[in-house]
Amino acid sequence: MAKIKNLPENTLERLIIYFKVLDLLEKNKIEAISSEELAKRCGINPAQLRKDLSFVGNLGTKGVGYSVKSLKYNLKKFLGITQEWNLILGGITPLAEYLLQNKALSKAGFYFMAAFDRKEANIGKIINGVSVYSLDQLDYVFKAVKVDIGVITEEETPEIYLEAFLKHNLKAILNLSSVPFFVEDDKIQIENFSFEMSLTKLSFFLKHLA
Amino acid sequence: MAKIKNLPENTLERLIIYFKVLDLLEKNKIEAISSEELAKRCGINPAQLRKDLSFVGNLGTKGVGYSVKSLKYNLKKFLGITQEWNLILGGITPLAEYLLQNKALSKAGFYFMAAFDRKEANIGKIINGVSVYSLDQLDYVFKAVKVDIGVITEEETPEIYLEAFLKHNLKAILNLSSVPFFVEDDKIQIENFSFEMSLTKLSFFLKHLA
DNA sequence: AAGTGTGAACTTTTTCACAGCT
DNA sequence: AGCTGTGAAAAAGTTCACACTT
Numbered sequence: 001m002a003k004i005k006n007l008p009e010n011t012l013e014r015l016i017i018y019f020k021v022l023d024l025l026e027k028n029k030i031e032a033i034s035s036e037e038l039a040k041r042c043g044i045n046p047a048q049l050r051k052d053l054s055f056v057g058n059l060g061t062k063g064v065g066y067s068v069k070s071l072k073y074n075l076k077k078f079l080g081i082t083q084e085w086n087l088i089l090g091g092i093t094p095l096a097e098y099l100l101q102n103k104a105l106s107k108a109g110f111y112f113m114a115a116f117d118r119k120e121a122n123i124g125k126i127i128n129g130v131s132v133y134s135l136d137q138l139d140y141v142f143k144a145v146k147v148d149i150g151v152i153t154e155e156e157t158p159e160i161y162l163e164a165f166l167k168h169n170l171k172a173i174l175n176l177s178s179v180p181f182f183v184e185d186d187k188i189q190i191e192n193f194s195f196e197m198s199l200t201k202l203s204f205f206l207k208h209l210a
Numbered sequence: 211m212a213k214i215k216n217l218p219e220n221t222l223e224r225l226i227i228y229f230k231v232l233d234l235l236e237k238n239k240i241e242a243i244s245s246e247e248l249a250k251r252c253g254i255n256p257a258q259l260r261k262d263l264s265f266v267g268n269l270g271t272k273g274v275g276y277s278v279k280s281l282k283y284n285l286k287k288f289l290g291i292t293q294e295w296n297l298i299l300g301g302i303t304p305l306a307e308y309l310l311q312n313k314a315l316s317k318a319g320f321y322f323m324a325a326f327d328r329k330e331a332n333i334g335k336i337i338n339g340v341s342v343y344s345l346d347q348l349d350y351v352f353k354a355v356k357v358d359i360g361v362i363t364e365e366e367t368p369e370i371y372l373e374a375f376l377k378h379n380l381k382a383i384l385n386l387s388s389v390p391f392f393v394e395d396d397k398i399q400i401e402n403f404s405f406e407m408s409l410t411k412l413s414f415f416l417k418h419l420a
Numbered sequence: 421a422a423g424t425g426t427g428a429a430c431t432t433t434t435t436c437a438c439a440g441c442t
Numbered sequence: 443a444g445c446t447g448t449g450a451a452a453a454a455g456t457t458c459a460c461a462c463t464t
Contacts, residue, residue: 008432008433010433011433012411012414013407013411016407016410016411017390017402019410020388020389020390020407021389021390024389034444034445034446035445035447036445041392042390042392043393045434045435045436046445047434047436047437047447047448048433048434048435050445050446050447050448051433051434051435051447051448053446053447054446054448058446058447059446060445060446060447061441061442062441062442062444062445062446063440063441063442063443063444063445063446064441064442064444064445065444065445066446078414079414079417080410080413080414080416080418081410081413083417085409085412085413085416087409094308094312095308098304098305098308099405101304102304102405104365104388104406105405105409108406108409108410110406110409110413148416149409149412149413149416171415171416172412172415173412174405174408174409174412178230178314179230179231179233179234180227180230180231180252182251182252182253183253184253187419189411189412189415189416191408191411191412192227193403193408195309195384196314196315196318196320197223197226197230198384198401198403199297199315199318199320199359200226200229200289200291200318201222201223201226201399201401202295202359202382202383202384202399203289203290203291203295203319203320203359203382204222204288204290205381205382206290206295206358206359207289207290207293208290209381209397218454218455220455244422244424245423245424246423255457255458257425257426257456257457257458258456258457260423260424260425260426261425261455263424263425264425264426268424268425269424270423270424270425271423271463271464272422272424272425272462273422273423273424273462273463273464274422274423274424275423275424276424
């Protein structure tokens with residue numbers, strides 16, 4: 001990952017974790033917290049947490065701690081999730097259908113604007129309000145709406161969607177196919193994820209636990 | 211993550227990537243590869259790749275390179291995926307239903323043996339051959355089959371599944387609920403993943419790209 | 421000649437420890 | 443008095459560069 005503002009990728013991941021844990025704390029009506037307590041809930045070192053937060057700004061009060069609400073808001077702003085982002089989908093698969101009907105994503109500000117598929121039978125379908133287009137309608141869709149993030153769910157030929165999306169100047173890709181993608185250009189950000197890879201990490205752990 | 215055999219977590223993730231890319235190379239009938247070429251396809255430095263592989267063993271031939279087939283096999287063995295792993299599911303959600311019908315996971319050696327839910331209406335259902343039990347049947351299931359990994363998909367009360375699974379001595383958890391979990395015990399491995407978190411990483415990147 | 425495997429150099433990240441604010 | 447924010451120290455991870463094998 002390209003480093004932005006000198007922020008290490010692990011720090012970014014931790015900031016997202018803090019945000020999520022703060023969200024939970026707020027739901028539980030906890031109004032203030034110290035770095036020690038928050039760090040404990042995130043499974044990390046308190047100094048690490050304070051150092052991480054220092055990338056975002058001076059968010060706490062010395063001698064006191066952090067306001068849950070205000071820390072959460074500052075992280076939200078820093079992470080870019082006070083605003084909404086428009087997504088397109090590459091590949092109508094069971095995973096794609098799951099994502100399209102997932103309320104949590106739109107609640108979090110991630111909206112699917114269109115989906116693409118290569119199977120004739122799927123073109124023209126409307127899934128949970130989202131239309132399915134053929135890939136040669138990409139131009140049309142990119143002209144009609146602002147697109148921020150491309151999500152690739154196809155397994156057979158995921159690279160075709162990647163190439164098409166990059167050709168249209170998309171800068172952020174979530175690749176959910178089983179083979180990870182990499183590009184040289186550090187103006188392009190690709191997140192690779194698959195359940196198989198996550199489970200493989202656990203498998204390694206189990207294998208070497210003995 | 212607890213470090214096993216001094217293997218850094220990033221190295222583990224990269225080893226899984228190498229494995230996946232080798233799998234693709236093999237499918238494309240490529241029989242041999244150098245660290246330089248493989249590294250390029252994985253978006254990393256060749257020295258890094260060789261150093262990573264040195265954790266696994268002496269897998270290449272000096273002056274020649276690596277055999278795709280044998281390197282892939284050695285990684286597979288090291289990662290623990292030459293063997294099969296038994297999974298249980300916590301929470302019958304749309305994501306759970308997707309996972310239960312996902313062929314790729316069983317192909318990779320990850321088998322769902324049982325699912326658990328707290329809604330009376332779901333108990334007794336059979337989804338893609340997997341029975342849904344209530345949580346107080348956990349004892350019975352753990353006695354009946356070897357369980358290796360617990361996958362948590364519930365959103366409302368994910369921690370109830372976590373506690374129940376850990377009580378039954380499960381050592382590996384894939385948490386797909388939106389709030390990450392952490393435990394002190396380094397004999398227990400928890401992987402936290404959510405689509406929202408992945409998309410948030412991309413959102414940060416887009417926000418700070420300007 | 422070519423490319424691996426690896427100590428050594430370098431870079432980055434984490435942790436410590438305390439000055440400084442409330 | 444208590445807890446943050448942060449330079450400095452320590453640890454970890456990455457890259458270099460070359461000895462060594464085929």
